[in-house]
Amino acid sequence: MALYRVGNSKELDYNMDNRDSKHGKLLPCTEDRIDSGLDSLKDEEYNGIVNEMERLKMNPAEATADYCNEPWKLELTEDGDTLLHLAIIHEATDYATKMIEHSRNDPFLNTQNNQRQTPLHLAVIMEQPQIVDRLLKAGCDPRMVDECGNTALHIACKKGSLHCFSVLTQGCTQQLPSILATTNYNGHNCLHLVSIHGFLSLVERLIELGADINAQEQCNGRTPLHLAVDLQNLDLVRLLISKGANVNSLTYGGYTPYHLTYGRQNMEIQQHLYELTAQELRDLPESEDEESDEEPLSEEDDQMYDDFLWMGQK
Incomplete structure (x- = not known):
């Protein structure tokens, strides 16, 4: 059986650290598998798993009797992977298909490994x-998120996987509105991700499916149009504007997409947005320092705070 490794991928300037809510620590956010899933197994454990998978080839009559206890569903590696996770990782399609068929509407299909990845993510x-497609039809939950807050659709959008994107959007129509509104732990929804990576066809398709074209990312309030300007992607800017993006939308700091063209090379983007932006919003917002009218503390004011005591002394 060949081993397949899936490497890390980072989102350049847009990738933030994942926060451990329990301990308040910042942890690196890795969205893809960084190991094969079998590397941590001892030889006897590996052979045991292979034997369990071989049992999936039995005929239907034997399967009905043997699957009553379904001990293979309880097998886990050190990484928390089930046999189904492993079959998907190693592209053992026949094994994976058999396990899915015998797990319809079973919570087993939504088992998360140590990276909180379900078989659907993998x-x-x-x-x-x-x-x-088989997982969706068997009843797995496409709304589940991994350790970075990504649904399976988030991952398809980040990778630009057209086939998986199509299967997911067609196979979970009821859950799709909530998935499109879901942001990962970097504050990005699916439309943000395809905009960041410049997948224009997916941008257009998501908008057609009901994604909010003016949705703000949670870190600083940029819309897909702001992101397109940041990335100096003229084609994406034009596409978003043609689809009704609000050129007067403001980030949390009060910046329009036009403001983000300052200091950037593409003058065509700047000119295009200048013409569309409301006149009263063309000037850069004043900084907090400029708006502040407070005078620095005088020596007299400073003396007002010299009566603090520390361990009985000033």
């Missing part, structure tokens, strides 16, 4: 649209 990462 099927998208490993570019297996047929397995994605």
Whole structure:
């Protein structure tokens, strides 16, 4: 059985650290698998898993009797992977299909490993649209998120996986509105991700599916149009404007997309947005320092605070 490794991917300036809510620590956010899933297994454990997977080839009559206890669903590696996770990682499609067929509407399909990845997450990462389709039809939950807050659709958008994207959007129509509104732990929804990575066809498709074209990312309030200016992507700027993006939208700091053209090279983007931006919003907002009318403390004012005591002394 060949080993497949899926490397880390980072989002350049847009990737933020994941925060551990329990301990308040910042942890690096890794959205893809960084190990094969079998590296941590001992030889006897590996052989045991192979034997369990071989049992999936039995005929239907034997399967009905043997699957009553379903001990194979309880097998976990040190990484928290089930046999289904491993079958997807190693592209053992026949094994994965058999396990999915015997797990319809079973919570087993939503088992999360130590990276909180479900089999659906891994099927998208490993570019297996047929397995994605089988998982959805078998009752897995496409709203579940991994340790970085990404649904399977978030991952498909980040990778630009057209086949998995199509299967997911067609196979979870009821849950789709909530998924499109979901932001990962970097504050990005699906439309933000395809905008950042410049997948124009997916941008257009998401808008057609009901994604909010003016949704603000949670870190500083940039809309997809702000992101397009940041990335100096003229085609994306034009597409978003043609689809009704609000050129007067403001970030949390009060900046329009036009403001973000200052100091950037593409003058065509700047001119285009200048003409569309409301006149009263063309000037850069004043900084807090400029708005502040407070005078520095005088020596007399400073003396007002010299009566603090520390361990009985001034």
